[in-house]
Amino acid sequence: MLRVILFVFLITPSFVFCQLDQVRNWTKNLCSPEMHGRGYVSSGDSLAAEYLATEYKKLGLNPIPGQSSMLQAFQFPVNTFPGAMEVKLNEKELIPGVDFIVDPSSGSFNGYVNIVYLSSKEVYDANSRNEFLNKYIENNKQGIVTNIDDLKGDSLKICKARLREWSENFTIVQLTKSKFTWSVSSEFKNYPYIILRDSLWDNQKLSIKIENKWVKNHTANNVLAYLPAKRKTTKTLFFSAHYDHLGRMGSETYFPGGNDNASGSALLLSLANYYKKNPSKYNMVFVGFAGEEAGLIGSHYYVNHPLLPLEDIRFLLNLDIMGSGEDGITAVNASLFPKEFKKLKQINSKKKLLKTVNSRGPAANSDHYFFSEKGVPCFFIYTMGPNKNYHDVYDTYEALSFAEFEDLSQLIKLFANKL
Numbered sequence: 001m002l003r004v005i006l007f008v009f010l011i012t013p014s015f016v017f018c019q020l021d022q023v024r025n026w027t028k029n030l031c032s033p034e035m036h037g038r039g040y041v042s043s044g045d046s047l048a049a050e051y052l053a054t055e056y057k058k059l060g061l062n063p064i065p066g067q068s069s070m071l072q073a074f075q076f077p078v079n080t081f082p083g084a085m086e087v088k089l090n091e092k093e094l095i096p097g098v099d100f101i102v103d104p105s106s107g108s109f110n111g112y113v114n115i116v117y118l119s120s121k122e123v124y125d126a127n128s129r130n131e132f133l134n135k136y137i138e139n140n141k142q143g144i145v146t147n148i149d150d151l152k153g154d155s156l157k158i159c160k161a162r163l164r165e166w167s168e169n170f171t172i173v174q175l176t177k178s179k180f181t182w183s184v185s186s187e188f189k190n191y192p193y194i195i196l197r198d199s200l201w202d203n204q205k206l207s208i209k210i211e212n213k214w215v216k217n218h219t220a221n222n223v224l225a226y227l228p229a230k231r232k233t234t235k236t237l238f239f240s241a242h243y244d245h246l247g248r249m250g251s252e253t254y255f256p257g258g259n260d261n262a263s264g265s266a267l268l269l270s271l272a273n274y275y276k277k278n279p280s281k282y283n284m285v286f287v288g289f290a291g292e293e294a295g296l297i298g299s300h301y302y303v304n305h306p307l308l309p310l311e312d313i314r315f316l317l318n319l320d321i322m323g324s325g326e327d328g329i330t331a332v333n334a335s336l337f338p339k340e341f342k343k344l345k346q347i348n349s350k351k352k353l354l355k356t357v358n359s360r361g362p363a364a365n366s367d368h369y370f371f372s373e374k375g376v377p378c379f380f381i382y383t384m385g386p387n388k389n390y391h392d393v394y395d396t397y398e399a400l401s402f403a404e405f406e407d408l409s410q411l412i413k414l415f416a417n418k419l
């Protein structure tokens with residue numbers, strides 16, 4: 001008995017350590033500056049795709065039968081920021097990502113900006129575009145500074161859209177107290193649209209050097225790795241996790257995307273590693289989708305160009321934001337697939353794994369969405385916890401706790417085995 005206890009004591013922690021250690025290592029590599037935030041500058045997303053394909057090959061996985069490569073290429077337009085990203089107030093240089101971000105549709109500008117300050121009410125009331133533009137163009141104003149933090153809901157949306165539209169003719173500076181949340185745009189305007197920490201603004205002299213580059217046909221790659229079932233079948237389980245992120249905002253600043261979604265990409269690799277050694281009754285496909293941050297482009301492309309019949313997908317589990325879990329997980333599409341959700345919840349409470357398994361209705365918020373639309377049964381699972389870094393420069397590898405990694409991967413495996 002003592003021997004058994006000793007054995008368990010010695011083996012279990014080291015196994016757990018190895019699994020998590022490897023997951024941490026994959027995550028760290030995906031978050032490294034060499035991956036450029038897995039976006040559109042310096043081929044960050046292509047480098048990440050190559051890295052993942054190499055790791056899947058090392059684990060002994062192959063391309064989907066009939067394919068010569070794990071990569072599935074597609075193109076889309078994207079606005080990028082490979083060069084200068086300077087904003088100065090009275091010649092003091094601000095820190096990109098920390099003091100300001102640019103709207104992803106920003107254009108280029110170099111020089112001093114002669115500004116006019118508009119209240120949120122003035123922005124909201126300025127519905128006659130031509131009259132408004134003429135007034136400021138006549139007065140030789142090149143920039144508009146405003147703060148629309150007091151607006152909510154539709155009024156806020158209308159004003160955001162208006163400011164973006166005005167950046168066709170003016171540099172826009174929107175002051176805000178809110179957290180910075182960056183994204184990706186497929187189009188660009190003539191002038192920059194800067195979102196600036198409000199406490200820094202005191203009517204200083206504003207100078208800007210920002211360079212955008214619009215790429216008409218950016219090529220990105222979905223990564224698809226395959227494992228055959230124990231016995232021949234056409235039925236397949238899909239595990240997906242987008243690996244792309246927001247890339248660089250200027251040559252010095254990148255968004256590492258630790259939680260979103262280096263964490264999910266690493267968890268996917270660890271599942272592949274497990275199922276290579278423990279084959280399932282289903283074939284398995286591990287997909288790293290690209291272009292998610294640009295609007296679910298990779299998964300949309302895949303459902304329109306599937307490499308295996310979509311009808312043969314028994315279930316798809318999309319894993320996005322896998323780095324915490326202290327406050328449990330949420331399953332999007334729970335209400336669409338109540339039987340599967342009940343199973344997921346039952347396993348969790350029986351094995352006492354995660355604090356909660358929340359249910360959520362359908363939402364177009366990750367790569368499961370277009371599969372759902374085509375009638376493929378699927379969940380999108382995300383973890384919840386104190387780490388609220390999202391689409392900002394603080395979503396780093398270092399900020400990830402992986403607090404529930406072992407329980408989470410246990411739950412996913414047990415659930416997949418019950419399907």
Ligand SMILES: [Zn+2]
Pocket residue numbers: 260293391
């Ligand atoms: Zn994201």
